[in-house]
């Protein structure tokens with residue numbers, strides 16, 4: 001006879017799972033909500049303090065200075081709405097960690113996509129009218145360790161500095177020594193189903209929030225990890 005698994009009694013839950021297909025969420029908002037809200041309720045029901053990774057997409061992007069924690073969310077996409085509702089679903093004993101433009105040496109992300117495209121083509125078209133702070137996941141992970149020593153609440157945690165996606169693509173090619181041109185284009189020209197905030201720069205108004213390195217430093221650290229044998 002097989003024994004049932006012991007009940008989960010975690011000390012802390014780091015909840016990073018999400019429906020992250022921003023365009024797909026427009027087609028299936030209920031599916032996105034089931035994961036981003038329902039899944040968060042499930043994670044919170046474990047009863048342990050929860051780190052909920054949230055996003056700049058809870059904002060509409062109309063501000064032209066960095067969003068702080070006390071700014072009111074106003075998502076402009078189904079993904080953003082479900083992540084915003086997910087923040088509420090995380091409950092009272094949670095750290096809501098809003099970050100943005102995440103990249104790292106594994107998984108599906110902008111740095112890896114640009115390196116792949118840059119190896120195949122002479123030119124890539126990249127939008128130049130969305131501004132944010134590309135954040136290296138290893139820096140966010142280190143900050144998370146410090147954050148869980150702070151009171152529950154919302155924290156804005158992104159790399160220092162900001163750029164457009166086109167600036168970021170150029171930096172990737174420059175740092176990686178890839179010979180590929182960036183053609184600067186617009187969000188309208190790209191014509192994706194979901195609206196994206198034009199201004200995604202976040203800043204923390206809480207002095208105790210960990211400060212991350214500049215995005216370019218994050219990029220160099222990520223590329224160094226990719227080059228490791």
Ligand SMILES: NC(=O)c1ccc[n+]([C@@H]2O[C@H](COP(=O)([O-])OP(=O)(O)OC[C@H]3O[C@@H](n4cnc5c(N)ncnc54)[C@H](OP(=O)(O)O)[C@@H]3O)[C@@H](O)[C@H]2O)c1
Pocket residue numbers: 015016017018019020021035039053054055056083098099100101102103107108
């Ligand atoms: N990427 C960004 O720029 C960004 C910015 C701000 C905040 N965030 C937030 O940061 C977190 C991580 O983002 P990411 O870009 O690393 O996302 P990702 O690469 O899409 O990873 C999401 C993870 O969630 C898992 N997942 C999805 N649906 C699930 C379900 N129903 N049950 C269990 N696991 C499920 C996926 O598992 P499988 O691999 O098995 O599908 C995957 O491992 C998310 O909460 C996202 O909203 C991301």
